[in-house]
Amino acid sequence: NAGVTQTPKFRILKIGQSMTLQCTQDMNHNYMYWYRQDPGMGLKLIYYSVGAGITDKGEVPNGYNVSRSTTEDFPLRLELAAPSQTSVYFCASSPDPFGNTGELFFGEGSRLTVL
Amino acid sequence: AQRVTQPEKLLSVFKGAPVELKCNYSYSGSPELFWYVQYSRQRLQLLLRHISRESIKGFTADLNKGETSFHLKKPFAQEEDSAMYYCALSQDNLFFGTGTRLTVIP
Numbered sequence: 039n040a041g042v043t044q045t046p047k048f049r050i051l052k053i054g055q056s057m058t059l060q061c062t063q064d065m066n067h068n069y070m071y072w073y074r075q076d077p078g079m080g081l082k083l084i085y086y087s088v089g090a091g092i093t094d095k096g097e098v099p100n101g102y103n104v105s106r107s108t109t110e111d112f113p114l115r116l117e118l119a120a121p122s123q124t125s126v127y128f129c130a131s132s133p134d135p136f137g138n139t140g141e142l143f144f145g146e147g148s149r150l151t152v153l
Numbered sequence: 154a155q156r157v158t159q160p161e162k163l164l165s166v167f168k169g170a171p172v173e174l175k176c177n178y179s180y181s182g183s184p185e186l187f188w189y190v191q192y193s194r195q196r197l198q199l200l201l202r203h204i205s206r207e208s209i210k211g212f213t214a215d216l217n218k219g220e221t222s223f224h225l226k227k228p229f230a231q232e233e234d235s236a237m238y239y240c241a242l243s244q245d246n247l248f249f250g251t252g253t254r255l256t257v258i259p
Binding site: 041042073078079080081082083086096097128136139140141142143144145146147 | 198
């Protein structure tokens with residue numbers, strides 16, 4: 039199993055550009071998440087999904103959109119990129135909500151720089 | 154509100170010395186707490202959860218409700234323990250601390 043796969047690993051964007059971070063998992067997990075990690079800070083939840091067709095906002099959703107058309111895929115879209123979105127983005131999945139076992143399976147991260 | 158605090162960004166210890174990574178939380182109910190670890194060039198992964206009362210790779214963590222702490226301890230540090238450690242609190246969401254980078258000096 040590949041687990042959680044994120045692409046791209048690195049990307050540089052200009053202010054105002056848009057892009058999509060891809061995330062796919064092959065563990066048949068219902069729950070998927072997108073976190074961002076700014077330098078010196080903890081991970082903050084952007085969006086999450088409890089199953090195909092269902093998404094919800096996390097702590098820091100502004101400037102982002104998500105969709106969940108299949109169990110496997112959970113892309114994160116940045117519209118009109120801003121320097122404040124420079125961060126490392128992590129996708130994760132779990133078989134149950136974080137309140138249960140607490141175990142999330144993470145991707146390798148995507149480092150995004152907005153100039 | 155900061156739910157999880159890890160006061161040390163960096164911690165260095167010598168091989169064989171005891172190590173303690175501090176974590177304090179703010180939550181009025183019964184907390185679900187976890188430690189995650191990220192080794193160099195590897196993914197963030199769960200190390201242990203308080204409810205399991207387990208020892209993983211020689212690490213233990215005790216929940217102290219009076220002090221609202223969940224410190225991670227190991228009696229004899231090994232070089233392979235060098236990594237980034239994150240404390241996390243589950244409260245409808247999983248809230249992460251800012252992390253502590255542990256370096257074990259040979």
